[in-house]
Amino acid sequence: MANRELLNKHLLSLIKYFICLLISFLSTSVYAKEIIVLTVNGVINPPHAEYTIKGIQKAHEQNAEAVIIQLDTPGGLDTSMRSIIKEMLNSQIPIVVYVSPKGARAASAGAFITLAAHIAAMAPGTNIGAAHPVAMGGEKMDKTMAEKITNDAVAYIKSIAKQRGRNIEWAEQAVRKSISSTETEALKLKVIDLIADDLNSLMKDINGMKVKTARGEVTLNTKTAKINKIEMNFREKLLNFISDPNIAYILLMIGIYGIIFELSNPGAILPGVIGAISLILAFYSLQTLPINYAAAGLILLGVILFILELKFTSHGLLTLGGVICFILGSIMLFDTANPLFKLSLSVIIPVTLVTALFFGVLLRLAYKAHKRKPVTGVEELIGLKGIAKTDIDRHRGMVMVHGELWQAVSDEEIKKDEEIIVEEVKGLTLKVRRAN
Structure with missing residues (x-):
């Protein structure tokens, strides 16, 4: 009797163990969260802004673990940049900006966007900076206007750097003096958070990191998360192409x-x-x-x-x-x-x-x-081809030209159904010859 009770206890413990394993498996596979990966390659323009904002919004709808923006840009339009950053700063989901692949850059508007990320990362052989504003429209700005625009950009990038705990002095100099830094320099100066060789390395490095989002502190769990790469749709690609x-x-x-x-x-x-x-x-x-x-x-x-x-x-x-x-x-x-x-x-x-x-x-x-000499009326018939409807000689015959029956004469004998060419118009009579 005692042996049977002991056996039942062991069996019950084994069942509980397998149930725990099953729950663990389901939680890590079936219910694993996604990481949305967006790719911004080129000038920051309205199509890129629309694509990025829609991607972040989709991540919120799906309650994704995080959004990774793979960035390679020489800069772009201020309005498009600000609309992207506004969405990033108000995001309840962690935003990771990854300047990649090797040889990529985050210049001008790209520097602003990188600093606005909850986690900023760069691949080896990349650079960031040169964020001085440039006049649009081809006109030369006077000193006062240039100073106003520069000061506005400085205030904006400093507020971003302060909010994300980044190097405020570097951010200001990137705008005022267009300084630029390599990935190792940026890491040393606390402009970015880490350097990653590729996307897989980045996923491992950010696992367990704590970031402060619009909904509070969040601990990233990328170990079991699935990657969902979202590409531009046809409309966005077309608009980006023609921009x-x-x-x-x-x-x-x-x-x-x-x-x-x-x-x-x-x-x-x-x-x-x-x-x-x-x-x-x-x-x-x-x-x-x-x-x-x-x-x-x-x-x-x-x-x-x-x-x-x-x-x-x-x-x-x-x-x-x-x-x-x-x-x-x-x-x-x-x-x-x-x-x-x-x-x-x-x-x-x-x-x-x-x-x-x-x-x-x-x-x-x-x-x-x-x-060209003006040609009117029946003179247009000269040179046209037709068909002999009767035998034609010097005295009489009938031809069909341009869908109309005409009296015709010819210097040569032409048999019925032979092809003819109009040589001359004499009143209501056509002078014709054999086409061949």
């Missing part, structure tokens, strides 16, 4: 070509449709980019000069003026003080040459049309 200054410029030119070609050849339809779509896409891009309106005026003047060349004979002077306006306007179109928004000469030169060629072809066609 490139070179793409915006090409779309603008295609739009101009298409509309002018449609106006020159009413009814062509396809050029007009392509032109209209390209212009709409270009206008979206241009509203997100710093435009120099004087440069836009030069491009418009260039188009006007090309059109005037079609109307008046200037022996190429108007075309030359248009080419010069195009080149100057293209070089100055976007903010020249900021290298992020410079147009590439490898784009400007081909587009200008294609533009000159395009209007040159239109000019040639217009010249030929001007020189």
